[in-house]
Amino acid sequence: MVATDNVYKTPEEATFNLALYLKKRQKLCDTALDQAIPIVYPEKIYESMRYSLLAGGKRVRPILCLATCEMIGGTIEMAMPTACAVEMIHTMSLIHDDLPAMDNDDYRRGKLTNHKVYGDDVAILAGDGLLALAFEFVATQTPQTVDRARVLQVVARLGRALGAAGLVGGQVVDLESEGKSNISLETLNFIHKHKTAALLEACVVCGGILAGASSEDVQRLTRYAQNIGLAFQIIDDILDVTATQEQLGKTAGKDQRAKKVTxxxxxxxxxxxxxxxxxxxxACAELEPFKERAEPMVAIAHYITSRNH
Structure with missing residues (x-):
């Protein structure tokens, strides 16, 4: 298989090279995110937003958005604004999640958390700024060649994934469950289907919608994303027990100390x-109809369960 975007550098590379694919896509995403937020007056808020947005990370969510769009037949250009928006929303959730009123963490991706550098007040506002910019970015930066009805669907799905029906709702139940030993599997699944899987689902499905995915394709993409979202969280829970702070880039063993059911x-x-x-x-079974075009997304799904950080 020969990729059109030179993911494979030579004809001899007959098999899919996930490491090279992720490296190239991560660089594309990092460049786009860097360009999305220039530092202007008042500098402190833009510096705070950039501090967390550009702090590293695997960029799994934006890469999934791009990969889905390409799999359905779209381009990187039409999906990049949505991919950036998803990372802005994700970063907002991390900034707010680390606050003393939430998980109260001092480290994220191996660096001091936003509120430790800029204070609680600016950290809250940086998260708010990223959230607002995410929706503005989708609306204004998506190429005009993309049907506006699709863009509207993307905005609606991102809003739902983020709000009380998604991430926010999952976080509330997570906070209510902390310290309780009688949390059921049903409640734990609810927390992570909303807190983790909902945004991953939005990444994948929005990438497909931008490329004109059929309703049947959207259903397949939804099931794929929900499955990898839950798998992602299970591996996170395992790593909290087994990995070091250096491997995680954040405080290890916090779930056990907070008496969280995992x-x-x-x-x-x-x-x-x-x-x-x-x-x-x-998840991978859902992608079988897409054949070789699904190779990156199948590889990313397996990567999720094999990671150690």
Whole structure:
């Protein structure tokens, strides 16, 4: 298979090179995000927004958005504004999640959290600024060649994924559940389907919508994303137990200290790993109709369960 965007550098590279693919896509996303927020007056708020947005990270969410758009037949250019918006929303959630009123964490991606550098007040406003910019960016930066009805669908889906029906709702139940030992698997699934999987689902489905995905394709993409979203969270829970602070880039063992019910606390480590692998297998099965065009998304799904940081 030969990629049209030179992901494969030579004809000899017959198999998909995920590491090279991720490296190139990450660079594209980092460049676009850097250009999205210039520093102007009042400088402090833009510096704070950039501090967390450009602090590193794997860029899995924007890369999934781009990959889905390409798989359905679209281009990187038509999906990049939405990919950037998704990362802005994700970064906002991390800034707010780290605040003393929430998870109260001092480190994120190996650096001091936003509120530790800029104070709680500016950190809250930086998250708000990123959130507002995300929707503005989709509306104003998506190429005019993309049907405006599709752009409107993207805005609506991002809003739902973020709000009380998505990330915010999941966070509320997560906070209410902290310190309680009788949390059921149903409640734990609710938390992470909303807090983690909802935004991943929006990344994937919005990328497809921009490229003109059919309703059947959207259903397949939704199931793929929900499965990898839950697998992503299970692996995060495992890493909180097994990884070091250096590997995680944030405080290790916080779930246990906060007495949070997690997948390993319910199932054990080995069973949790098996469940994550089953979810990834089910996710990849949804992409079979797309054949070789789905190669990047299949590889990313497997990457989620094999990561150690």
């Amino acid at each position: 997948y390993p606390s319910l199932w054990g480590l080995e069973e949790s790993r098996l469940k994550a692998q089953e979810l990834v297998k089910a």
